[in-house]
Amino acid sequence: MLSIKNLHASIGDKEILKGINIEVKAGEVHAIMGPNGSGKSTLSAVIAGNENYEVTDGEVFLDGEDLADLAPEERAHKGVFLSFQYPVEIPGVSVTNFMKTAINESRKANGQEEMPANEMLKVIREKSELLEIDRKFLSRSLNEGFSGGEKKRNEIFQMAMLEPKLAILDETDSGLDIDALRIVANGVNKLKSEKNAIIVITHYQRLLDYIVPDFVHVLYNGRIVKSGGKELAYELEEKGYDWIKAEN
Amino acid sequence: MSKYTEDDLKIELETKEYEYGFYTNIESETFPIGLNEEIVRAISLKKEEPEWMTEWRIDAFRAWKEMIEPEWANVRYEKPDFQAISYYSAPKQVDPNKTLDDVDPELLEMYKKLGISVDEQKMMNNVAMDIVVDSVSVATTFKKTLGEKGIIFCPISEAIKEHPELVKKYLGTVVPQKDNFYAALNSAVFSDGSFCYIPKGVRCPMELSTYFRINQAGTGQFERTLVIADEGSYVSYLEGCTAPSRDENQLHAAVVELIALDDAEIKYSTVQNWFPGNKEGKGGVYNFVTKRGLCETNAKISWTQVETGSAVTWKYPSCVLKGDNSVGEFYSIAVTNNYQQADTGTKMIHLGKNTKSTIISKGISAGKSQNSYRGLVQISPRAENARNFSQCDSLLMGNNCGAHTFPYIESKNPSAKIEHEATTSKIGEDQVFYCNQRGIPTEKAIALIVNGFSKDVLNKLPMEFAVEAQKLLEISLEGSVG
Numbered sequence: 001m002l003s004i005k006n007l008h009a010s011i012g013d014k015e016i017l018k019g020i021n022i023e024v025k026a027g028e029v030h031a032i033m034g035p036n037g038s039g040k041s042t043l044s045a046v047i048a049g050n051e052n053y054e055v056t057d058g059e060v061f062l063d064g065e066d067l068a069d070l071a072p073e074e075r076a077h078k079g080v081f082l083s084f085q086y087p088v089e090i091p092g093v094s095v096t097n098f099m100k101t102a103i104n105e106s107r108k109a110n111g112q113e114e115m116p117a118n119e120m121l122k123v124i125r126e127k128s129e130l131l132e133i134d135r136k137f138l139s140r141s142l143n144e145g146f147s148g149g150e151k152k153r154n155e156i157f158q159m160a161m162l163e164p165k166l167a168i169l170d171e172t173d174s175g176l177d178i179d180a181l182r183i184v185a186n187g188v189n190k191l192k193s194e195k196n197a198i199i200v201i202t203h204y205q206r207l208l209d210y211i212v213p214d215f216v217h218v219l220y221n222g223r224i225v226k227s228g229g230k231e232l233a234y235e236l237e238e239k240g241y242d243w244i245k246a247e248n
Numbered sequence: 249m250s251k252y253t254e255d256d257l258k259i260e261l262e263t264k265e266y267e268y269g270f271y272t273n274i275e276s277e278t279f280p281i282g283l284n285e286e287i288v289r290a291i292s293l294k295k296e297e298p299e300w301m302t303e304w305r306i307d308a309f310r311a312w313k314e315m316i317e318p319e320w321a322n323v324r325y326e327k328p329d330f331q332a333i334s335y336y337s338a339p340k341q342v343d344p345n346k347t348l349d350d351v352d353p354e355l356l357e358m359y360k361k362l363g364i365s366v367d368e369q370k371m372m373n374n375v376a377m378d379i380v381v382d383s384v385s386v387a388t389t390f391k392k393t394l395g396e397k398g399i400i401f402c403p404i405s406e407a408i409k410e411h412p413e414l415v416k417k418y419l420g421t422v423v424p425q426k427d428n429f430y431a432a433l434n435s436a437v438f439s440d441g442s443f444c445y446i447p448k449g450v451r452c453p454m455e456l457s458t459y460f461r462i463n464q465a466g467t468g469q470f471e472r473t474l475v476i477a478d479e480g481s482y483v484s485y486l487e488g489c490t491a492p493s494r495d496e497n498q499l500h501a502a503v504v505e506l507i508a509l510d511d512a513e514i515k516y517s518t519v520q521n522w523f524p525g526n527k528e529g530k531g532g533v534y535n536f537v538t539k540r541g542l543c544e545t546n547a548k549i550s551w552t553q554v555e556t557g558s559a560v561t562w563k564y565p566s567c568v569l570k571g572d573n574s575v576g577e578f579y580s581i582a583v584t585n586n587y588q589q590a591d592t593g594t595k596m597i598h599l600g601k602n603t604k605s606t607i608i609s610k611g612i613s614a615g616k617s618q619n620s621y622r623g624l625v626q627i628s629p630r631a632e633n634a635r636n637f638s639q640c641d642s643l644l645m646g647n648n649c650g651a652h653t654f655p656y657i658e659s660k661n662p663s664a665k666i667e668h669e670a671t672t673s674k675i676g677e678d679q680v681f682y683c684n685q686r687g688i689p690t691e692k693a694i695a696l697i698v699n700g701f702s703k704d705v706l707n708k709l710p711m712e713f714a715v716e717a718q719k720l721l722e723i724s725l726e727g728s729v730g
Binding site: 048049050051052070071072073075076077080081082084087088089090091092093097098101102105106109141158161 | 451676677678679681682683684685686687688689690692696697699700701702703
């Protein structure tokens with residue numbers, strides 16, 4: 001589904017990604033781990049089409065289509081979803097209104113009618129239950145005054161609403177206490193299917209106890225330096241990132 | 249698929265013609281240009297006004313001649329040549345007995361373009377429309393329904409003839425002829441406008457609505473509005489404006505007076521969308537308006553305005569809280585784009601005891617525009633326990649626009665409680681990217697963010713206006729993120 005080939009990306013003059021290769025098939029969960037500053041968040045931003053980063057070489061394909069010329073919203077319409085590490089606040093715009101706009105924009109782009117209000121309400125009810133979200137929460141301004149945990153839970157709620165083909169969870173575990181982590185992971189697992197794929201970006205193995213990856217990649221200094229199965233995450237946890245740094 | 253960038257968006261916006269920029273060729277009767285006592289008398293004669301009204305105008309004109317244009321506002325523009333304007337223009341063949349059915353077909357066509365076709369109006373079961381096209385009211389509906397309640401809603405020219413006692417008693421009591429340069433000019437030459445009287449204890453059953461429109465080239469428009477809510481009555485009044493696109497600047501100097509007697513309430517809502525000028529800052533309406541309301545005991549006046557148009561705006565809808573326990577409110581959204589300049593705000597004059605005022609102002613600046621909030625909260629020595637809350641928020645888009653806040657507070661009573669909050673923020677790239685990532689294109693994302701920013705004020709508008717206002721915000725700001 002997602003095919004990243006020799007991806008190089010820079011911000012300003014600084015090259016951050018130095019030749020990334022990843023293949024993700026439908027139904028798979030991939031974890032990308034690595035120390036701070038290794039390029040994990042840059043990778044997610046580049047896949048989502050953030051224009052602050054310049055792709056200097058290589059390609060990103062989604063279902064065989066080159067994403068290079070697609071704007072961020074066009075990538076979203078094709079099913080790319082990014083759960084932000086730091087979700088932004090939009091004062092005065094309720095979670096419900098935001099989701100309604102997002103869903104209908106995607107439907108419009110894909111030649112569908114707007115979602116009828118009653119159906120929208122039904123989906124909202126279902127998905128908020130899935131993530132154990134109080135419905136009052138949905139009429140609050142998007143991310144304004146949300147706790148760290150609420151923000152992350154809200155990101156996964158949006159993922160549930162949008163049903164993306166490819167979901168990238170960028171440090172979704174940071175700021176979550178253990179109960180919230182379980183709820184969020186539980187939600188993600190329920191959304192997992194044979195048709196979609198998930199990339200989990202994290203520092204720690206902790207989240208991977210709940211969202212079990214099929215593959216683990218270690219990103220260091222802009223390159224994938226190690227790939228393996230879920231046992232690689234445990235090995236990392238045990239030996240620490242110094243092990244990787246020493247080898248490279 | 250090629251990438252659609254902000255630059256493309258900007259080009260699209262710039263080439264987009266002003267949506268309501270068309271010109272209807274109605275045969276008009278227009279006075280020669282220039283202003284002197286003869287012209288003032290001629291206007292009065294044309295309107296078949298009584299002697300006292302003519303004299304009232306002449307007084308105003310004499311005062312105006314001695315006055316100078318105010319220069320304290322934070323706006324720069326070429327001063328109009330007041331001798332190059334024609335002060336009267338009316339569509340021909342106005343027949344007071346005419347019904348909507350036999351209105352000039354070209355006018356009907358114009359209403360259609362404006363989205364207020366007469367057919368539509370008839371179907372709008374809750375809104376009575378008094379449409380001012382080029383100074384003379386040509387269509388008035390729902391008069392009968394209102395008449396049954398004793399409500400008077402008619403062109404002010406008609407009120408001067410039919411209800412002289414009311415007009416004589418209240419005209420100029422809130423905005424005196426000599427109040428300021430533009431008010432004096434308006435008092436001398438006003439051609440028409442609306443008059444509304446709600447009798448004691450009557451709750452007006454529908455929103456009263458007026459659409460103003462500048463049509464004839466080179467004619468200024470000087471409306472005069474007088475709304476009187478008698479004791480214990482209630483009225484909600486809507487005013488909406490659109491203007492056709494023109495190369496030369498057009499002057500718009502209106503006066504609105506509201507009088508809320510004991511226990512009465514007036515809600516006055518405005519959506520202003522006069523032609524803002526083109527992207528180089530050429531053309532556009534000069535909007536120099538004086539709006540003021542007087543509250544007697546326990547009375548309440550709310551001003552709500554959405555200002556998206558005009559090249560230069562100079563406007564301060566104010567409340568004189570004369571009676572004890574009276575309440576004044578001001579809710580405003582002012583949007584400026586390209587080279588627009590707005591200097592707008594309010595004055596809350598607390599005279600009575602326990603008077604309360606609220607000011608919520610949202611300024612949005614984009615392009616190379618300048619947006620200023622100017623407000624005065626004045627507490628007089630005998631206004632015991634007066635309270636004011638003011639909140640002024642500014643939203644900036646891009647790096648070439650300006651937002652300014654000039655709050656004045658004068659308190660002469662130690663028991664007063666005055667709060668003022670102000671914020672300035674910028675639409676962030678990160679906010680736009682977040683929306684993009686959820687599938688929301690940049691233009692829509694900005695509309696969403698701006699609507700969120702303006703929500704506190706949009707919520708104060710009557711339903712049908714809120715929808716129109718939201719659309720206007722979108723149109724006014726398309727492609728302006730930087």
